[in-house]
């Protein structure tokens with residue numbers, strides 16, 4: 106595991122500057138600690154407490170409340186399968202079962218070599234793209250059991266996998282770093298809205314429908 | 325037939341619309357100079373006159389909310405954009421942030437100016453890094469172009485915008501839990517009153533608004549009250565970014581005036597997919613609002629008509645389920661969600677969701693009993709109105725709504741496992757089951 110360094114501490118200080126009160130910086134700072142160590146460690150808790158002038162108990166209370174902070178190593182990739190009602194019943198349960206079998210891991214467990222962490226996730230704000238999977242929290246929309254297992258196989262072989270609405274998959278720690286420093290140069294990846302996001306606009310164009318133009322009073 | 329009316333979504337097919345340049349090429353940031361030349365109070369008055377209602381679920385009038393912020397009180401004011409979108413079924417704010425981050429930002433600048441805020445926070449759920457990147461990149465572009473920062477466009481108005489990543493907690497969408505979370509604490513709701521408008525972030529006057537609500541603002545300032553009120557009804561004016569999901573042939577984003585019906589949206593979405601081709605049940609706006617059936621397909625999607633039908637417009641993101649879906653299974657899964665997301669602060673919700681899921685599990689296995697149905701009814705009644713925040717009420721919603729229309733299914737689940745009556749695979753969007 107990587108140690109937390111003076112560089113980490115400096116980055117934490119940088120995050121604090123975004124807020125009028127430094128305690129507000131705790132969530133991105135915990136993401137940063139996790140990006141270095143692949144989990145929230147006692148060492149991470151101690152450093153966060155120190156930079157924010159909090160007790161370790163106060164930091165622990167926050168870190169344990171939010172599900173994205175993990176208390177054991179996630180490994181290289183975090184795999185999320187949405188098993189909230191809509192995704193689950195439209196096939197997410199079968200996707201989860203297939204991936205779980207492929208990895209030999211259950212909910213919030215890793216595979217034997219600790220490369221993949223599997224998690225049943227709640228609604229990912231992508232129900233139009235059901236069944237939804239995430240890899241390191243990047244969208245992998247509209248999955249089938251076979252396509253999801255193929256994603257795992259490709260990642261396991263070190264091949265490139267590209268998010269359906271985002272960048273090429275990096276790893277879990279890289280995404281955690283993005284959550285602390287979101288302007289990472291990848292905003293343009295994934296391009297314009299996909300066909301599902303454009304469904305209504307497409308129908309409107311086909312049928313010659315549009316919103317009424319501005320009235321004289323407004324314009 | 326109510327036509328589709330793309331406004332917020334009108335240029336989502338432009339390859340670089342999510343960049344400053346792309347947005348500007350399509351009339352972006354035209355409302356901002358207009359707004360900065362106005363008196364802040366007249367912007368609040370204009371938003372009030374449009375009748376715009378919050379798109380985060382509760383439908384509270386936006387202009388009215390803004391007018392509750394005390395002015396000239398010498399305290400810092402804050403705008404906090406609620407981009408926590410985690411309600412099961414809600415999937416419209418994340419697309420807006422991905423495709424149209426600058427419309428959100430232009431709305432942020434105008435809204436902050438109106439309520440005299442000089443620091444705005446955009447609280448985005450942590451599980452959607454691509455949406456977070458798009459908004460963060462838009463903020464940087466806007467800063468570099470002098471649209472955010474000191475003395476914006478020579479107006480003397482200053483604004484900072486901070487993009488904040490959440491870390492996985494549905495309850496942080498509740499506005500006071502969100503504020504506690506943003507203050508660096510566990511995200512648990514606060515007692516109301518006092519309301520955020522007077523005692524919000526850091527106990528200072530704060531407006532919390534949904535992403536879609538704020539994204540409406542540039543068009544309101546540009547096109548005016550009359551134009552806005554052409555859409556929708558007297559009590560539900562305007563257009564809505566509907567996200568239609570589930571068993572439909574073309575799930576996706578459909579922007580239309582409020583008052584469109586589910587039957588019309590279904591037509592645009594290519595009709596019901598699978599099963600016997602009919603809608604078994606649908607939910608107008610997130611799992612926290614009661615379900616409806618095929619009998620309600622012609623009910624206008626407005627705040628008032630949905631209330632009359634015994635439900636709520638909620639987030640305006642209809643989920644459609646065909647004849648293959650077991651109501652028992654759907655309700656059980658939603659309750660597991662509420663149990664998982666209960667913040668634990670109050671007993672009815674924390675304990676109630678635990679007991680409800682336990683009993684529902686018996687029904688799923690065909691082992692429910694008649695007294696169990698009464699027990700579930702009592703458990704829900706004991707949560708409703710007795711929990712500390714609306715999450716508890718929401719958790720007590722799916723079961724009574726399901727019983728209203730599908731009591732027979734719970735009765736059947738007293739002797740037959742649900743999977744036998746409703747084989748799971750019949751509902752799937754794919755046919756292959758085993759990989760390879």
Ligand SMILES: Cc1cc2nc3c(=O)[nH]c(=O)nc-3n(C[C@H](O)[C@H](O)[C@H](O)COP(=O)(O)O)c2cc1C
Nearest residue numbers: 378379380406408409410497498499533534537714
């Ligand atoms: C459990 C719970 C979760 C919520 N989640 C969200 C959310 O993710 N986004 C949102 O805008 N509002 C959410 N709300 C509603 C907010 O409390 C609040 O009403 C809303 O952000 C106000 O914005 P609006 O007036 O623009 O709709 C939630 C409410 C509850 C009780």
Ligand code: SF4
Nearest residue numbers: 667669670673713716
């Ligand atoms: S109702 Fe549930 S989520 Fe809301 S305060 Fe009580 S325990 Fe927390």
Ligand code: FES
Nearest residue numbers: 187192228229232
């Ligand atoms: S239920 Fe899976 S993304 Fe909403």
